[in-house]
Amino acid sequence: MAFGPDGRLYVLSSGGSLAVVASPGAGPRTLLSGLPVALGLAWRDNDLYLSVRGSVRRYQLNNGTLSGGGAVVSGLPVNRHQNDWILPMPNGDFLLGVGSTCDVCNEANPKSASVLRFHSDWSYAGVVVRGARNPYGLALRASTGDAYVTINGQDNLGAQPADHLLRVTDGED
Template sequence: MPPRSARQLAALFTAVLALTVSCAIVRGPNTTAPNLGLTVPDGFQVSIYASGFQKPRLMALAPNGDVFVSDEKSGEVSVLLDRDGNGVLDSSQVYAQGLNIPHGVTFHGGFLYVATTDAVLRYPYQPGDVTARAAPEKLVDLPANGKHYSRTVVFGPDDRMYVSAGSTCNACEESDPKRAAVWVYDADGKNGRPYATGLRNAVGLEWSGETLYATANGRDLAGNDVPPEAFYIVKDGQNYGWPYCYPLSAGTKQVWDKDFGRKDQTYCDAAQPALATTTAHAAPLGLAFYTGQAFPQPYRGQMFVALHGSWNREPKSGYRVITIDPKTGATADFLSGFQSGLTTTARPVDLQVTPDGALLLSDDGNGLIYRIAYAGAR
């Protein structure tokens, strides 16, 4: 093994230090404090909506308004019922179980689609179903596990299926073209092809109108502040830089990753720029565009993003929800208070707008789903 540089040794020390504390720092929210002790804009209220999950991840709204959520640790997909629409959970029902790290969930054409670590499955679905009415049909084989093992599936306005899979590594050249990429398929899983490449781990994937947006987790061990986490408009046939490049700011050319040391700046000049960026290692995961009418006008149409939080940065970053203006790329804090020094009280994952205009937030550190509602400014 070649000798390590001082920068590499410092990064390795930071990583080891983080690993020694990261397994023990998540503590449950303070339920006795207003808004669970969290900071939100004036007029918003936060409450615990559902509990008892092992590792809840992505959510999807069913055609009848039920909310489906994946639990990758239990291997289940559950449905959250609020059939009277009063903003209080009626019950939670396991819809499907025995799945291999289920993650992405979405509805299309009379089916519930579930992306597991090694496949895209679909279940026949009729509005109101709370348990699967048949065994799932496997549509697509996906590369399993790896450093980034979660998979996301969404449908576009073209009725085609878009699937993202993360990389096996921090920075490497992948042998499987489905890694670190978004692929597009017909709704039945046929005619698959690469749609976008160079996305290290695009956990958040969402269409707004005719435009596809993605969150991206940047590489580790390049420093406390490099690279910033990035958010992209995902275009057909385009490359987004990883592992050779990374963005330093929104709207500018990406820079060559000298530590990785392959390709060159010319290659990076052709990579797609970021729409927006935020603090390095904040780990942006799920996103949702606010399509409801209950929040004040400035929040309508905004992109809400869950920052899962850093494992290898001191001071820590993330552990909050931010908004991004899709027109300008401007970012702003929306929900914070999950972090105090080395202690964190949640790991935000995904957001989902409900029929009554509230916003649900999953937390895989505590096995909770929060409800964020607007009650009016004081």
């Protein structure tokens, strides 16, 4: 979920819909439905970016209405996990978490199990974190400009390895 430039709260549901809450105490109103595994959203100005299975879509907000929905990134690796959270960076770039295609394996695609960087026009800029089984959440510490990622650890091991939090630095393994 994220607040839009119009001050309203936009929320993705696991059922593949995007809803808006116009004011405190108001109920949600569905704006979009049928989104395949929608796991992340982010705003930059009046552009809303949705991370949906294998792609990132851009919508434009005009007078309270969303339009567009074309893919700015497509062909991302998906299987057991997929692309997750989107983080706009202060320099105009975007970070995108992409989960592994399996629970434990050596990934053939370098874009799997990684955090990817994209330029402001969504052209690919490279892998900044690799070997991250499922980099789900991304957050920015505004006071420093540092980005952080939460990584969901391997399944069926109890608390070992535990999920963890990392500061994102280029080339992190």
